[in-house]
Amino acid sequence: MKITSVKSHVLQYDLPGELGYSQQYYERRTAHLVEVNTDEGITGWGECFGPGNIAIANKAIVEKVIQPIILGSDPMDRDVLWHRVYNLTRDHGQKGMPLQALSGVDIALWDIAGKVAGLPLHKLIGGAHRTRIPVYGYGMMLKRESVEDHVARFRLEADQIMEMGFVGAKLKTGLGPKEDIELCRAVAETVEGRGRFMVDANHCYTTPDAFYVGRALDELGAYWFEEPVAPEDLDGYRELRAALKVNISGGEAEFNRWGWRQILENRGLDIAQPEVCALGGISEYLRVLALCHAHFTPVINHVWGSAIAVATNIQLLAAMPAMPGGLHPWEPMLEFDTTDNKFRDDLLQEPLDIQGQVKSSGGFVSIPGGPGHGVVPDAEFIRHYEIDL
Known part of the structure; x- marks a missing residue:
């Protein structure tokens, strides 16, 4: 061939x-x-x-x-x-x-x-360690509106995400440290008793500002604080992890095993978030996963993009060994963007229907059983939305 x-x-x-x-x-x-x-x-x-x-x-x-x-x-x-x-x-x-x-x-x-x-890919890798994956929803994006309007909208969106059946909800921050704490408090109060809430800063803070927000997240009970500082600031990550209770997560902007070796040896992450569509594909992802587990760092994949990315990540999460093992091991989750995405929802000949699965199963998605990543894109859909370059 x-x-x-x-x-x-x-x-x-x-x-x-x-x-x-x-x-x-x-x-x-x-x-x-x-x-x-x-x-x-x-x-x-x-x-x-x-x-x-x-x-x-x-x-x-x-x-x-x-x-x-x-x-x-x-x-x-x-x-x-x-x-x-x-x-x-x-x-x-x-x-x-x-x-x-x-x-x-x-x-x-x-x-x-x-x-x-x-x-399916999980069989090529070595088999499925789990037959279904818990799914968390993220939304609550920033808009050109007042802090008060953000707070009201974030409360509504967080409630909608939990009503959809997701096991947790993640919000975006970036209005400013004080304003961001208001957003986090609104989501924490909405999600309390219904699941986890997570915060994604997309590396917008200096280390002092990240400490300011992070201490509030400690009190609010956030599960993780994602990309609090610039990905190059390895010392900042290590300092935050050592001093805060909230899990420090990140890594979507890192590439290949050599970049990940630096992050992991620096001991700056509680949760690693590799992006398979960026770091070098499945071949390199598997090497990075092995490095993460060798450093006893749990992994929750960063997921962004079309149904191809989603299906690939479901296969990888199925094949991920428990770390550590046990009767009731720590489990990874699938990240799911709840904002409008035709390339995820309508691309395939047979849709994944993540939202439908989550609603009917109490927050879980099953593993596609077809060969490869288990999904087939619709050629006519691609022709319709492909831009002319």
Whole structure:
């Protein structure tokens, strides 16, 4: 079997309303899918992390840089191809967009391997340690409105997320330390007794401001404080973890095993959040997961993007060993964006229907049993939303 083409599909549509987080506001939803074709008619699908113009730049890397390196190769040699691409591009970026682009290609190669074997990804990895995954919902995005309006809306959205059946709710912060505590208090009061609540700062604080917010989260009982400071500030992460009760989480902006080695040896995370569509794909994710568990750091994957990303993460969470083991082990959760996302809800020939599963099962989602990541995108849907570049 040989690879005959590597295609990039950047999809985009206008959201019903503007959304924001601590770094920016945005009006469009973007997804970047990768399609790897073979001479035996087997096609694999992957996804690259990165919105907007980042996805457009990554498309060029996928098609103009990575495709020539792997064209004509056996797609089953995915680890060989991963290292060939990495070694030939490492002088131009061991992190960032080259790794995001490689991630989508690698996920597609794993999808091909699953289809050749007739097995879902979790079976290729070693089997399912769990047959269903608890799901938490995030929403409560920032908008161009007053603090008072944010507080009222966050209360409503948190209540809606819990009513949907999710096991927890996560909010965004970034209005300012004092204002953010008001948002956190509103969500904590709404979720109390119904599940966990988590806070995602998207690295907007200095270390002193993160301490200010973090001490409030200690009192409010937050489960984790996500990306409180810049990803480069390893000392800040370590200081926060040592002094606060709330779990410090992060890592979505880190790449490959070498970057993760630095984070883990620094002992700055209570919970690791690797992003498989960014750090180097499934091949590298499995190495990072092993590093995390070798440092006794539990993992809850960062999940953002289309149904391809969601299905891939469900497979990986199913295959994740309990850490530590026991009769009632600590369990990972699936992250689910509750805002409008056609690329997750409508992309597939057979939708995952995460919301429906969560509502009917008390907060859980089942593992797709089809080969590869277990889902097939709709070609007509892709043609409709693909932007012309």
